[in-house]
Amino acid sequence: MRANRMPPAAMQCRPHTGEALSMAASDARSGRLGFNRLQRRPARDRYDGLARFFHWTFAACIVYASVAGYTLTRLANGPVHHFLSQLNMSIGTVLIVLFPFRAGWKLVRAEPRAMHGVSARQQLLAHGVHGVLYLTMFAVLASGFLMVPNGYTFLGLFEIHTPFQKGPLTDALFAVHRASCALLAGLVVLHVLAVVKHQWIARNDVLRRML
Structure with missing residues (x-):
């Protein structure tokens, strides 16, 4: 075959x-x-670099502005008062420019994973406080800009124009600014106390997330 x-x-x-x-x-x-x-x-254990930049930039500026604002109420009109006032408004201008980017980045960035030992209720409370913090920062910045009559000089470089002349409206905006600054200071203190509690009492290394 x-x-x-x-x-x-x-x-x-x-x-x-x-x-x-x-x-x-x-x-x-x-x-x-x-x-x-x-x-x-796996989710990150830390916030990303841009979130950390925004956090510490705003933290430093808010602490300075709070101290300077309190000092301005105790100083008589003069060169020092004028300098601190112009510097305060200039720093506020920088934050006004950065704020939309910070808020937008918060909406789209990935959150780090939840800390160990933090309940869902505590996480929800923290998110709520952060939301109020952002709204308060917006109120501080918006009222701070709008309450200034006749514009101001940014770091001695150029003039920034504001929409209102001095009058009842700017006085009302000044009252809003003072109230929102007081609320912001209280929220910052609450935030710091929460960090102290988590870092040194609960010992879940919360500071590492933002460093």
Whole structure:
């Protein structure tokens, strides 16, 4: 009997076909593994660099502005009062420019994973306080800008115009500014106390998240 012999070309195609199928299966597995790896990527333990920049920039400016604002109420009109007032308004202008970017970044950035030992209720409370903090910062910055009559000089470089002349409206805005500054100071103190509690009492290393 004659044995059926496979043509050489067919014999050569078989290994290549099997190799191609094996490579395709390997690529599919790699794709699935890569997708699963992305899905399982652990959340950060720290805030990202841009969030940390915004946090510490605003913190430093708020502390300075609070101290300077209190000092201004105790100083008589003169060169020192004028200098501190202009510097305060200039720093406020920088924060007005940065605030929309900070608020926008907060909406889109990835949150670090929740701290160990913090209940869902505490997390909800913290988010609520942060929301009030942002609204209060907006009130401070908006009222601080609008209450200034006749504009001001930014760091001695150029004039910034404000919309209102001195009158009942700017007086009302000044009252809003003082009240919102007092509320902001209280929220900052509450925030610092929460950090102290978590860092040194609960010992969950909360400071590392923002350093």
